Amino acid sequence: MSIKVTKVTKAKLSLKEKLDFFPAVASIVIAYIYALLTGLRRTERQAKSLSLHLGYAVFRKATTRLTTTQMQYILPPSHKIYEQHSKKTGRLPESVELGDGALGHWVGDRNADNVLVWFHGGGFGLPANMGYFKFYAQLLRDLKASGKSVAVFSLTYTLAPIAVYPTQLRQAVNCLRYILSQPNRDPSTVFLGGDSAGGNLVGGVLSHLAHPHAEIDSLPLHSNLGGAVMIAPWTLLEKNFPGIEIYHGGDIITTAVAGPWSAAYIGAGKRDYYTDLSTAPADWFTTFPVNSVLITAGGNEIMLPLIQDFAAKFKEGFENVELFVGYRECHVAPIYHLELGNTTKTEQGKKVEAVLAELMV
Structure with a gap:
């Protein structure tokens, strides 16, 4: 459709x-x-x-x-990039209105055995670029070679500051709600994925499933989700990072974007565990209804110390968490490298594929 x-x-x-x-x-x-x-x-x-x-x-x-x-x-909006990608690959675009201003886009066969729901990054303010859809296509191709039947459902959420928190989290929850409402779709065959701000949304959705947000309808599950992938998750929306040695020259972002992007997303609201999962206590993670979580980061990205701290706290409360660091890679390298036309598979990208291939039916 x-x-x-x-x-x-x-x-x-x-x-x-x-x-x-x-x-x-x-x-x-x-x-x-x-x-x-x-x-x-x-x-x-x-x-x-x-x-x-x-x-x-x-x-x-x-x-x-x-x-x-x-x-x-x-920059072109996310749905326009999706349409361009569909045209290049010779497939009819198949988008779904999810309500509340959000869209979902199918990449691959929507009747596949497994569905990977992806939330794109960009500080909540930038649309998805072509690198995302190349990344999805690469994932589907390589997972098919591993004998896995997979489709990606990519969320286009309302960008900040046009809308502010918790709008994007509500849209992400409703995106998952839509997928789980499909006939014969068991939670064990559904996987969450996201990078940077999208990784924040993965954490926010898992938090909502375990601890329903007061402003978002609950989404009870009868079994765990199959797994989750968080590529360079942005889970601490601080403006300054005193005491941390930061070298910007090996990454695609600088600490200068933290303040403006965070302010645009939060608006007049307040940060909480859903926006800043790094500040949640370890027992917040204990009841997350997901079988396994992979967190990745680039060895040269400025957020690496924050991601390492987040992964350590996550693991205190939830045993099945793995952190993987790609040597000499930047923030969201598996996607941004493809946007730059570099098709050499990143270490993080290889790890994501290996983990998904192991977890999927």
């Missing part, structure tokens, strides 16, 4: 933001040139290849220099 989206709400640009585009683009070009001149000799704390090094530098500068609304203005 293909649906036509006639109107997409975007945050409005101020006059200042409109006038700022030219100097912003100029600064990004300068950052690219600087990275080109200095990137021929790289250390282990930087990208493995020059092309990746340049891609990291451009994204790092763009996300630091441009506001969330500026990025939304120039």
Whole structure:
């Protein structure tokens, strides 16, 4: 079923933001040139290849220099990227209106034995890029080679600050609710996945299943979900990270985005265990209705210490948790590398495939 989206709400640009585009683009070009001149000799704390090094530098500068609304203005919305991918692969787009402004997009056969529900990242303010749909296609191809029948259901949630928390969490819960409402779909054949802000939503949905959010309808399960994957989950929405040594040159983001992205998502609300799972006590995780959880991170990403701390606390309350770190990889490398046109499979990507192949029926 293909649906036509006639109107997409975007945050409005101020006059200042409109006038700022030219100097912003100029600064990004300068950052690219600087990275080109200095990137021929790289250390282990930087990208493995020059092309990746340049891609990291451009994204790092763009996300630091441009506001969330500026990025939304120039980037195609998630559902348009999905339609482009469907056209390139010769498949009819199959999208579903989930209510509350959310859309779900099928990649692969919706009647497959297993469904991987994916929540994309981007600080809650950026749409899914083509790298996501290449990542889904790669997963489906390789899992099929392992004898697994899988489909991906990708959520398009309302971006911040157009909507704020808990809207995106409610949309993620209702996305899972829709999948579980399909005929003969047992929770054990449903898997959650997400990266960065999407990893935050994975944690938020698992939290809601175990501890229903006061503003979101509960979703009782008769058995555990098959598993969950959290790639570089953003589970601590702090603005500053004192006492942590951070080197930005090997990643695609900087600490400068933490404040604006967090503020856009939270709005006038308050942070809690659903937004900041890193602050939850260990026993919060004990009743999560999922068989197994994989957390991955890049060895060069700025969030690595925070992810390591989060995984350790998670494991205190929930035994079946594994942390995997990809050597010399950036934040959400399995997806962003594909967006840059680098098809060499990342260590994190290999690990995600191996774990899913083991868990799926």
